[in-house]
Structures are given as structure tokens and as C-alpha cells.
Amino acid sequence: MNKTLLVAQREFLTRVQKKTFLLSTIGLPLLIFSLYAGIIYFSVKSTDHFKVAVIDKAHLFNGSIDDKKTTELIFNFVNDDTASVQKQLDNHTYDAYLYVPAGFSISSPSDSLQLRSGKAIGLLTRETIQKRISGALEEKRLLSMNISKQQLDSARAEKDYIRFSNAAGKTNNDSKVGISYAVGMISGFLIYIILFLYGTMVMRGVMEEKVNRIAEVIVSSVRPFQLMMGKILGIGSVGLVQFVIWILLVFGLQLILPMIFPDLATQIHAQPVQPGGMGAAQAMKDSGAMDGLMSGLSDINFPLIIGCFIFYFMGGYFLYSSLFAAVGSAVNEDPQDAQSLLLPIMMPVIFALVIMTKAVNDPNSSLAVFGSLFPFTSPIVMMARIAHGIPDGVTLIQLLVSIALLVAGFLCTTWLAGKIYRTGILMYGKKVTWKEMWKWAFRKN
Amino acid sequence: MIKFEFNHLSTMQNILELTNLRKYYATQKAVDDISFSIEKGSIFGLLGPNGAGKTTLLRMITGIFYPDSGHIQFDGRTFNPIEDVLKIGYMPEERGLYKKMKIGDQVMYLAQLKGLSRQDALKQIKFWFKRLEMESWWTKKVEDLSKGMSQKLQFVTTVLHEPQLIILDEPFSGLDPLNANLIKDEIYGLAQRGSTVIFSTHRMEQVEEICDHIVLMNLGKKILDGTVGDVKQQFKENKFSIKLQELPAHTSSPAFNVIDQQANAFTVKINEGHKSNDVLQFFLQQQCTIEAFHEILPSLNDIFIHLVEGSKAKTRQFNDSMAQ
Numbered sequence: 001m002n003k004t005l006l007v008a009q010r011e012f013l014t015r016v017q018k019k020t021f022l023l024s025t026i027g028l029p030l031l032i033f034s035l036y037a038g039i040i041y042f043s044v045k046s047t048d049h050f051k052v053a054v055i056d057k058a059h060l061f062n063g064s065i066d067d068k069k070t071t072e073l074i075f076n077f078v079n080d081d082t083a084s085v086q087k088q089l090d091n092h093t094y095d096a097y098l099y100v101p102a103g104f105s106i107s108s109p110s111d112s113l114q115l116r117s118g119k120a121i122g123l124l125t126r127e128t129i130q131k132r133i134s135g136a137l138e139e140k141r142l143l144s145m146n147i148s149k150q151q152l153d154s155a156r157a158e159k160d161y162i163r164f165s166n167a168a169g170k171t172n173n174d175s176k177v178g179i180s181y182a183v184g185m186i187s188g189f190l191i192y193i194i195l196f197l198y199g200t201m202v203m204r205g206v207m208e209e210k211v212n213r214i215a216e217v218i219v220s221s222v223r224p225f226q227l228m229m230g231k232i233l234g235i236g237s238v239g240l241v242q243f244v245i246w247i248l249l250v251f252g253l254q255l256i257l258p259m260i261f262p263d264l265a266t267q268i269h270a271q272p273v274q275p276g277g278m279g280a281a282q283a284m285k286d287s288g289a290m291d292g293l294m295s296g297l298s299d300i301n302f303p304l305i306i307g308c309f310i311f312y313f314m315g316g317y318f319l320y321s322s323l324f325a326a327v328g329s330a331v332n333e334d335p336q337d338a339q340s341l342l343l344p345i346m347m348p349v350i351f352a353l354v355i356m357t358k359a360v361n362d363p364n365s366s367l368a369v370f371g372s373l374f375p376f377t378s379p380i381v382m383m384a385r386i387a388h389g390i391p392d393g394v395t396l397i398q399l400l401v402s403i404a405l406l407v408a409g410f411l412c413t414t415w416l417a418g419k420i421y422r423t424g425i426l427m428y429g430k431k432v433t434w435k436e437m438w439k440w441a442f443r444k445n
Numbered sequence: 446m447i448k449f450e451f452n453h454l455s456t457m458q459n460i461l462e463l464t465n466l467r468k469y470y471a472t473q474k475a476v477d478d479i480s481f482s483i484e485k486g487s488i489f490g491l492l493g494p495n496g497a498g499k500t501t502l503l504r505m506i507t508g509i510f511y512p513d514s515g516h517i518q519f520d521g522r523t524f525n526p527i528e529d530v531l532k533i534g535y536m537p538e539e540r541g542l543y544k545k546m547k548i549g550d551q552v553m554y555l556a557q558l559k560g561l562s563r564q565d566a567l568k569q570i571k572f573w574f575k576r577l578e579m580e581s582w583w584t585k586k587v588e589d590l591s592k593g594m595s596q597k598l599q600f601v602t603t604v605l606h607e608p609q610l611i612i613l614d615e616p617f618s619g620l621d622p623l624n625a626n627l628i629k630d631e632i633y634g635l636a637q638r639g640s641t642v643i644f645s646t647h648r649m650e651q652v653e654e655i656c657d658h659i660v661l662m663n664l665g666k667k668i669l670d671g672t673v674g675d676v677k678q679q680f681k682e683n684k685f686s687i688k689l690q691e692l693p694a695h696t697s698s699p700a701f702n703v704i705d706q707q708a709n710a711f712t713v714k715i716n717e718g719h720k721s722n723d724v725l726q727f728f729l730q731q732q733c734t735i736e737a738f739h740e741i742l743p744s745l746n747d748i749f750i751h752l753v754e755g756s757k758a759k760t761r762q763f764n765d766s767m768a769q
Contacts, residue, residue: 003558214543217599219509426504
């Protein structure tokens with residue numbers, strides 16, 4: 001068998017056969033899933049609601065704030081005076097009360113309404129209360145200005161008159177943009193994690209060989225470059241297998257989820273406010289319907305994204321893991337030394353993550369274009385752009401140039417890292433600096 | 446430099462021929478113009494103090510390093526680092542094994558890296574494990590072995606693929622006398638079966654015992670090359686030991702000087718222009734009965750210290766004009 005493959009096989013098998021592999025591959029997603037399921041379960045089943053007593057002395061609201069029916073925020077109109085409501089506040093019948101004084105006039109908004117609460121109100125609830133009461137007041141005020149309800153509704157619908165579309169005339173609805181944002185963010189972040197996770201795994205593997213003093217035994221049968229490549233390939237395959245298992249688990253669990261909570265979908269539908277900052281949730285809230293989400297999902301070019309994800313995952317992994325291997329080879333027994341040597345490698349990765357968070361919002365900014373072409377940042381940044389599709393997020397030319405540059409980049413880093421590695425793994429007892437590694441990389445033989 | 450031109454055998458009988466091999470590092474000449482050849486089937490000693498350049502030289506022979514200049518001929522052909530390493534077994538001084546890997550898997554892996562098929566490797570592993578009583582180790586891990594045991598295992602992994610050339614760098618370090626003898630016997634056995642053994646060490650008593658031919662290196666240069674017997678002859682100081690039954694009347698002779706006396710036993714140094722027979726004649730003339738008479742040859746240790754001390758004054762640092 002080819003020696004590189006033989007090395008890769010050993011690297012793969014020794015890792016896959018470990019108990020920790022099984023634990024991290026199957027245990028971790030299960031843990032995340034159960035956490036996720038737990039959160040959904042509690043947020044769906046939660047009986048937590050915020051009850052506000054409304055003392056409407058001015059008869060402003062006519063017994064109801066608006067026609068929204070929610071379980072989270074309930075307005076109860078009461079005829080009691082403030083003192084008795086205050087008591088109910090103390091014995092937790094209500095969480096807060098809104099007092100509309102008798103003299104409150106909708107046409108003189110200088111007066112502001114008072115909401116008293118028994119305990120501190122969270123930012124989210126505060127926002128919801130404010131939004132609903134302000135909305136109701138706004139409507140009342142407009143109606144008082146001789147605007148009919150019909151006129152009001154038609155004016156409100158006006159924002160939907162704007163349709164966003166691309167040059168080709170294809171509609172970009174809000175939910176598609178939101179989903180692109182989420183897909184770009186998640187895939188960029190995943191690649192970032194992969195680079196670190198498997199890069200450090202490669203580095204630790206190289207350090208292990210050096211510390212165990214087996215490196216010289218091995219390189220007397222295998223070229224150092226074959227050993228390095230074998231290690232990178234072997235650990236890369238572990239990563240790939242791990243990811244395939246994770247993806248299968250995620251899909252599998254997604255199928256199981258509705259069986260555990262059969263009424264989940266309808267309940268999600270009924271949820272007016274989804275806490276959480278993810279764009280998709282935001283988009284869902286704004287569009288207010290699952291249909292938007294579904295049509296958004298169908299607009300996303302998933303085969304392209306998955307194909308690019310695999311390519312940039314592998315390209316980024318090859319580019320960085322060889323550098324991690326070079327660092328591992330230069331480090332002696334003290335893992336502390338690795339920290340300072342790793343800094344120049346981590347910088348572009350972290351830089352890429354920062355560009356990526358900008359690029360998901362603005363995939364065609366010059367920073368995003370640069371980040372998606374430069375091979376040290378492209379694996380992370382390009383995922384943010386590609387999620388918006390071709391040609392909206394990235395032009396085909398840019399994508400091809402980025403792919404070519406990444407291939408050239410990883411060939412270059414593997415070649416240089418191979419030279420550093422060859423010297424490094426047989427060098428003991430000396431603290432190595434980047435300057436020295438640079439010399440190893442560029443000297444002949 | 447002393448050179449014994451005894452080894453002018455045809456190329457086919459040499460497993461290895463090094464010609465003007467050089468390897469310079471940024472600050473020093475690790476190997477500086479070294480040439481020698483090693484006869485097939487011999488046990489060859491590569492000697493030298495720490496930092497003499499032995500490891501660098503061995504790394505070039507095993508294809509780990511490329512020489513800056515010079516030529517390596519392996520088994521009659523120019524050395525090919527990719528193919529020929531399969532015919533070499535190298536046990537470096539800095540050696541080790543994967544601590545967490547099962548011994549059976551590990552030995553199998555190393556054998557396959559040396560080009561053996563699974564079946565051949567399995568056959569060889571069984572043979573060696575049985576021979577060195579290691580059969581119960583198969584599922585153990587290296588971290589469970591003592592230092593001596595892992596040393597034995599390391600030796601097995603080095604010779605498993607029946608290499609033509611076996612290079613052992615300090616093979617006995619960490620071994621108790623019992624295991625050292627076991628390995629020594631195996632080295633003899635391998636040489637008898639046709640393998641050539643290069644033995645790198647600074648333990649001179651082992652070299653005297655095992656090696657046919659030695660090269661002594663210091664500061665990157667070869668300072669001695671020859672068979673153990675020839676080298677000793679070259680460095681002999683014409684010292685003889687003579688044991689008599691009774692004390693002679695006197696010991697002053699133009700032929701020799703007594704340099705040591707223990708009761709009836711004398712150590713004499715024969716003067717220039719005289720022979721050992723002159724010593725015998727002198728004592729016979731005095732009617733002494735000679736119980737024993739033999740030449741005292743210097744130990745390799747003495748020669749080593751003498752030569753290395755002698756070259757200490759030299760330095761192999763680059764001077765300004767040579768710095769790259």
C-alpha cells in the first residue's frame with residue numbers, strides 16, 4: 001500500500017477506535033439535541049405569562065388593547081381602583097398595572113401613561129408591552145383624526161408594495177435574505193470551528209510523534225512529507241466521518257422531533273415572538289408566516305452551498321493543517337511554546353471570522369470580496385457570500401478565482417510546511433522561533 | 446589522519462561506499478568530507494564523541510538528510526533514498542514508539558512501512574516474538590513495558606524486514622547485561638546470515654568485542670579507519686608484559702625500560718631499534734624462568750581518548766571567509 005495512505009490509515013483508525021471518538025461524535029450532538037429539545041419544550045409548554053391589569057378611567061381602549069391573542073402577555077381590564085390593584089400586584093395576581101387617568105386625551109399626547117410593576121420587567125417584555133400599547137394608541141389617535149379604519153389598513157399595507165428583486169428580475173423576499181444570512185453565518189462558523197478543531201488535532205499528533213521520539217524511526221522508512229500528508233489526510237477523514245455522522249444525526253433527530261412533540265409545529269406557528277437574534281427567526285417574525293420561510297428555503301441553492309462547503313472545508317483544512325503540523329514539529333516538550341507560534345496562524349482565521357460577520361450582511365462590500373479571494377480567509381468568508389447565491393452574493397468569476405487561489409494557497413503552504421516539518425521533527429531541545437522556521441522553509445534541502 | 450588501505454575490495458563486496466560526504470549546518474560543519482566503505486556482512490563500528498557528526502552521517506545514509514555534496518553508493522548502485530531505505534533498518538539514538546498503540550498493531554504498521562505485506566509481516570513478527578520471548582506482548586501497550594522491554598521491541602521493529610543494512614545507534618543503552626547479551630547474540634546472528642551491521646557508539650569495550658572494522662569521527666572529520674586489530678597494531682607502544690619465576694639480578698638493558706613492576710611481573714617498553722626477542726634474551730641470559738610473555742596492545746578506549754584529545758585544539762566553527 002502507498003505509504004502516505006498507510007500513515008493516513010493508522011491516523012484514522014487509532015482515532016476512530018478510541019472511546020472518546022464515539023463519545024464526542026455521538027454523545028455531543030445528542031447532548032446538544034437534548035438541550036435544544038429541552039429549550040423548545042419549556043418555551044412551548046411554559047405557562048409563564050405576564051399579566052397586566054389595565055385601569056382605563058378614560059375609556060380609551062374600550063376593553064381591549066388590540067385584537068392579538070397571546071398567552072405571553074395578557075391585558076385584563078379591571079374596574080378597581082389603584083389601591084386594590086396594587087394589593088393584587090403584591091399577591092401576584094398581576095405582574096403590573098397600567099393606569100389610564102380619567103383626563104387622558106388621545107389628542108394631547110403630552111400626558112404619558114404609567115405602568116407599574118411588582119418586579120423588574122425584562123427588556124423583551126418591556127419592548128413587547130411598549131409596542132402593543134403604542135400601536136394601540138397610534139391607531140386610536142389616527143382614527144380620532146378622521147381617518148377611517150379602512151384607510152388606515154390600506155396605508156399600513158403600503159410597506160408590502162416594495163418588492164426587492166435582483167438585476168435578473170428574480171424576487172428576493174425578506175425570508176430568503178434572512179435564511180441566506182443564517183446559512184452563511186452557520187456554515188462560515190462551522191468552517192472556523194473545523195479549522196481549529198482538526199488543525200490542533202494535527203498539531204497534537206505531530207507533537208506526540210516528536211515527544212515520543214518515534215519521528216526519526218518513522219522518517220527512516222517514510223519521507224517526512226509523506227508522514228505529514230498521511231497525518232493530515234487521516235485526521236481530515238476523521239473530521240469528514242465525524243461530520244457525516246453529525247449531519248445524519250441532525251436529520252434523523254429532526255424526523256424524530258415531531259414524533260416527540262406532535263403539536264410542536266402548530267405551536268411554533270402560534271408563537272408571536274421568537275426570542276433569539278438569528279436572522280431566520282427575525283425574518284420569520286417579520287414575514288409572520290411559515291410559508292415565507294418555506295418559499296425562502298426553496299429559493300436557496302443548497303447543492304451549490306453544500307458543494308462549496310465541502311470544497312472550502314477541505315481547502316481550508318489542508319491550508320491550515322499543514323501550518324499547524326509545521327508548528328507542532330517545531331515545538332518541544334513544552335506545549336506553552338506552541339501558543340506563541342500559533343498566534344500568526346490564528347490571526348487570519350479570527351480576522352476571517354470578523355469579515356464573515358460583515359459579509360453575511362453585505363456580501364458585495366470590498367472587504368467581503370477581498371476576504372473571499374484571499375486564501376487564508378476565503379474558506380470562512382466565501383461561505384457567507386455563497387449563501388446569498390450566484391450572482392447576488394458572489395459572481396461566478398470571483399468564485400472560480402477564489403477556488404483557484406485556495407488551491408494554489410494550500411499547495412504553497414503544504415510545500416513550505418513540509419520543509420519546516422522535515423527539519424523540525426528531528427530538532428530537539430531548542431526553542432524555535434518563526435524566524436528560524438522561515439529559514440527552514442526557504443533553504444535548499 | 447591515519448588510514449589503513451586494507452579495504453580495496455571490489456564494489457560488489459561493499460554494501461556501502463561513501464565518497465567525500467559533506468553536510469554543513471549554518472554554524473558548523475557536521476560532516477566534513479568523509480569517505481569510507483563498509484564490507485558486506487561485516488559488523489562496522491562508527492565511533493566518535495558526542496557531537497562528532499555520527500548522527501548526521503547516519504541520517505544521510507538512511508535517506509533522512511540529503512548530503513550537501515558527495516556520493517553514497519549502496520549495494521553497487523547510487524543510493525536511492527526512496528527505494529533503498531526499505532533495505533535498511535535504522536534504530537536511531539532518539540527512538541521511541543507510540544505509547545498508546547497496541548504492540549502487535551504497532552509492529553505491523555512499522556513493518557508495512559518498510560514494504561512488507563501483511564502476511565509477510567505477520568510471519569516475521571511471530572518469528573521474532575517467539576525468538577525473543579515476547580509472544581504475550583501482542584495486545585499490550587508500549588506504556589506498559591519497562592525501558593529494557595521496549596528497547597527489545599525497538600530492536601525487533603528494526604530488523605523485522607530482514608534489512609541488508611542494519612544501523613544501530615547506541616543499541617545497548619538502557620539494557621541490563623542479560624538483555625544486552627541477548628541483543629549482542631542477535632547482532633552476530635544477523636551478520637552471519639548476511640546482514641551488514643553499523644554500530645554507532647562511544648562505548649569502546651563493546652566495539653572491541655563486536656566490530657570487525659571501525660571508523661572514528663571527531664568534529665565532523667574521519668580521524669581513523671581500519672580493522673580493530675590493525676588499529677591496535679598502529680597505536681601499539683611496544684609495551685610487553687613479562688612474568689618470571691624469580692627476580693632477576695638487574696633489569697637495566699639498552700633494549701627496554703621497565704615502566705611498571707608488580708612482584709615478579711614487569712611491564713617493559715622496548716626501545717627503538719630493538720625487538721621483543723631482545724627482552725627474552727636478556728632475561729634468559731640471567732637464568733630466569735619465563736612464565737608468561739605477551740604484548741600489551743592499547744585498548745580502543747585509550748586510542749579514542751588519545752586521538753580525540755589530540756584534535757581538541759581544532760575547531761570546526763566556520764571562519765568568516767567560509768560563512769555562507
